[in-house]
Amino acid sequence: MGDKPYILIVDDDPDILDGITAVLETQPYHLATARDGKKCMEMIAQRVPDLLILDLLMPRLDGWGVIREMRSDPQFADVPIMVLTTVVEDASRRRYELETGLAMDVQDYAQKPVAPAELLRRVKALLK
């Protein structure tokens, strides 16, 4: 396990994963990636991350689905989530509310692209 914070990055686009990993690797984090929502849930079940960086538009189970499943499970309800997506925040929140009837409970929302320095800053803030 170790002291290093464990960050799980979920996006179906391998370029995005590479881009984020390249930046976060420079910090003392333990990183893992997943290419869709189902894989993401499997990995979370194996080890609960200290931060989840989550894309929304993904096959098999999309980001909204992941949020819904996590927040309805007491084990994962407290995991900080940073949404990183092209979808505009308003539309995104509205869609979640329409689908679940609840407000979208995430700790940060960023629209791609996020500059490397900005990403590091926000991740650090969420890991506190």
Place this chain on the structure above:
Amino acid sequence: MDASMREGLAEEIELPRRLRQYIVLRWIAVAAIIGSVVLAQQVFDVQVPAAPLFQVAFAIALLNSIFFLWANWEQRAEVSAKTRVRRGRIFAHAQIIADLVALTVLIHLTGGIENPFFLFYLIHVGLGNLLLPARDMVWVTALASGLFAGLVAGEYWGWLPHIHLGRFFREEMYRESAYVAAVLVAFTTTLGVVSGVALNIASELRRRRQDQMQAHARELEQARDQLAELDRMRTFFLGLASHDLKTPLAVAVNFVQTILDGYAGEIAPKQRHWLERTLARLEELLQLINDFLDVSLLDAQRIAQEMVQTDLAVVAQQALEDMDVRAKEKGVNIESIVPPALPTLRGSPKRLRRLLVNLLDNGIKFTPPGGQVTLIMAEECEHIRIEVTDTGVGIPASRLPHIFEDYFRVREREFIPGAGLGLSTARRIVEAHGGKIWVESPYCADHSGSKFSCTLPKVMADGKSD
């Protein structure tokens, strides 16, 4: 729609109109009765029982007045369509019965079977067909036949006195059995045939009207469904386009940023220079896509969903901050006059911010360095007024009417970045909030420049203010 509903619909529209027409016809009939009596006596020297005839005319006039009041009362009554049709039918029956009885009395008073005007029964049956549905016509025809046959039989067998009009009919035919029988048979068959034919025509007309209305309704529904489908498709494609367009661009921007920030090793100054310029163009493209999508999805419905109580002073502050860098880069001074106690209004903060940003951006674009752009907000009776003035080059008069159109650029070949959507977006936002926007250029005698004004109602048209 089933048959009875269809009929009901036609009746609801037709019935009151026709009933009112018949009331007018009855006034004419009253006048005609009085006129005929005078004519018969003075011109044709026929001895008619004037007094009873005038009494009948008076009675009809009285009844018609009652019908007139009844018709007005019906018009003002607020009842369901079904009740209205039912009451209309009762009204129609009352008029028909009254007419048939009055006609019978008049015929009796003017010679009975000897008076050719018994043909008027046909008129009533014909008119009745236009008023009432098929099944009611059977008893109307029966009533007409019955009344006339009853009158004729009554006079024949002596239960009723026969009133002979000298000069009208030479001999008294009312006791000639052959003649009476012949008249009755001819009368009833004609009545039946006329009734049947009128019935057919009336039904046919009704059916055709119904079919037309249904076809119309179907067309409207189809058009509405098509619109809904088109809207769905548009939203779907925009959503698709948004993701598919933005993602590769976002990746490219991100990679270049990553290189520039040193995550891929040292880079030479020349490399940095070109990479920065690459980044600028990529970011420009990304912004353009975002703007397009914003505008495409900009409609009243969507904005209505975003409406909350908004503090315009806060929105103004944000917009001014957004534009601060750009203004400084260009060397244009921005001033603002925003009263602290501006009332909140119902609106979309995001869109209103975009509105102010677009207006300010426009001002900065067209003002040379050293110029001034001013934002003024003021509260009025029913509106909040926003003005953005600049000391720039202004807009030629010929272009003024088009300034708020999509993709419109004042000078077509000049390279001023932006897709020409800024002002049309501003207009859409203002209109979605129920307001008005307009421009004056020039707006003062001292210098060139443009003044964009818009008013946003404090209370939306639907009456909501919170």
